[in-house]
Amino acid sequence: MSAATIGPVRVVGTGLLGASVGLALRALDVDVVLADPSRTALALARDVGAGRPAGPDDDEPALVVVAAPPDVTAEVVAAELAAHPHAVVTDLASVKGHVLDELRDAGVDLTRYVGSHPMAGRERSGPSAAVPDLFLGRPWVIADSGCSDPGAVLAVRSLAVDLGAVPVSLAAGAHDEAVALVSHVPQVISSLAAARLAEADDVTLGLAGQGLRDVTRIAASDPALWTSILAANARAVRDVLLAVRDDLDQVIDALALADAAMGPETVAPGALATIASTVARGNTGVSRIPGKHGGAQRIYALVTVLVPDAPGELARLLTEVGEAGVNLEDLQLEHAAGRPVGMAQISVLPGSAAHLEAELTARGWRLVS
Numbered sequence: 001m002s003a004a005t006i007g008p009v010r011v012v013g014t015g016l017l018g019a020s021v022g023l024a025l026r027a028l029d030v031d032v033v034l035a036d037p038s039r040t041a042l043a044l045a046r047d048v049g050a051g052r053p054a055g056p057d058d059d060e061p062a063l064v065v066v067a068a069p070p071d072v073t074a075e076v077v078a079a080e081l082a083a084h085p086h087a088v089v090t091d092l093a094s095v096k097g098h099v100l101d102e103l104r105d106a107g108v109d110l111t112r113y114v115g116s117h118p119m120a121g122r123e124r125s126g127p128s129a130a131v132p133d134l135f136l137g138r139p140w141v142i143a144d145s146g147c148s149d150p151g152a153v154l155a156v157r158s159l160a161v162d163l164g165a166v167p168v169s170l171a172a173g174a175h176d177e178a179v180a181l182v183s184h185v186p187q188v189i190s191s192l193a194a195a196r197l198a199e200a201d202d203v204t205l206g207l208a209g210q211g212l213r214d215v216t217r218i219a220a221s222d223p224a225l226w227t228s229i230l231a232a233n234a235r236a237v238r239d240v241l242l243a244v245r246d247d248l249d250q251v252i253d254a255l256a257l258a259d260a261a262m263g264p265e266t267v268a269p270g271a272l273a274t275i276a277s278t279v280a281r282g283n284t285g286v287s288r289i290p291g292k293h294g295g296a297q298r299i300y301a302l303v304t305v306l307v308p309d310a311p312g313e314l315a316r317l318l319t320e321v322g323e324a325g326v327n328l329e330d331l332q333l334e335h336a337a338g339r340p341v342g343m344a345q346i347s348v349l350p351g352s353a354a355h356l357e358a359e360l361t362a363r364g365w366r367l368v369s
Helices: 016-027 039-047 070-083 097-105 150-162 172-195 210-220 223-232 234-260 271-287 313-323 350-362
Strands: 009-012 032-035 063-066 088-091 113-118 139-144 166-169 301-308 330-335 341-348 366-368
Touching (some): 009 016, 009 070, 016 032, 016 039, 016 150, 032 039, 063 070, 063 150, 070 088, 070 223, 088 150, 097 113, 097 172, 113 150, 113 172, 139 150, 172 210, 172 234, 223 234, 234 271, 301 313, 301 350, 313 350, 341 350
Parallel strands (some): 009 032, 063 088, 088 113, 139 166
Antiparallel strands (some): 301 341, 330 341
16 A cells, blocks of 8 residues: 655654554655654664664655654654754644644744644553554544644645544644543543552452453553643643542442431432432443444443463454354453453344354353353
């Protein structure tokens, strides 16, 4: 496939995002020049195939991609615009309003600048975690500066499409409010929940199930990076957290009334309804998260299978699901505490569940009802 993106492309910052951009562009045979203040990170990005280190005799870039933390992004963007007066410059920072405000305050000409943010990432960081298909099928927000040249916007849009992403146009402020709700606040809540585990005893932790792992998965994120992100988007994150605090206060008050009662019949009117409505509102929110292929969520049937913790067993299960003629819609794994087995939760269309259960049982698999 030929790329619409014209090289050379200069990537400034060779962490997960920057190196992944480089890997994807190199796979399309686009010339990529790398720059990073860390010589080690730069050398590693080169070695994994993300591009070549910048040199004094390089041709002027057609596009500059700044992949730096939000607190220094505006400074780097301004420097790249000045150093490369004919290049389009975009950044991948997860906060757009803060960067745009700093550039405006500095009096930077924004006609060649277009903010952007690929909604993609991994728990791991650095060039060693980079993969060329990181952006495949993911939204890539394009935030026009308000005076960006249409050709500059097209160049950034072409980059997103070349890397397999889905371009989404948003104003910087609207972007920041959106990511506060769907990304930044979930990170804070996950971290707060995980922090409660720091002093837990081993017996308590031994009772942990998949629910706890689901809630705390993103709590393993880089503290330095997230401090930069949250500080740059402080207002939008704070607004959502205040609303969460109001909801939490209502639940706390309801639980206090329930705890003080002698029995369910003596609980103050409305207390149990508050608890129930909180859970129900969560059901409603989950149902609105886009499902498979970005469409509305569908209701699937779950077939849960015990899988021995041995090489090739999961692969055998998935092969036999296919041999049964059933399409696997989703897959989750839960590890059984203290046992050498896992539980594979296979999501299938409701009409296929009984057939799949019968096929797997006949093939010797143990099912969990």
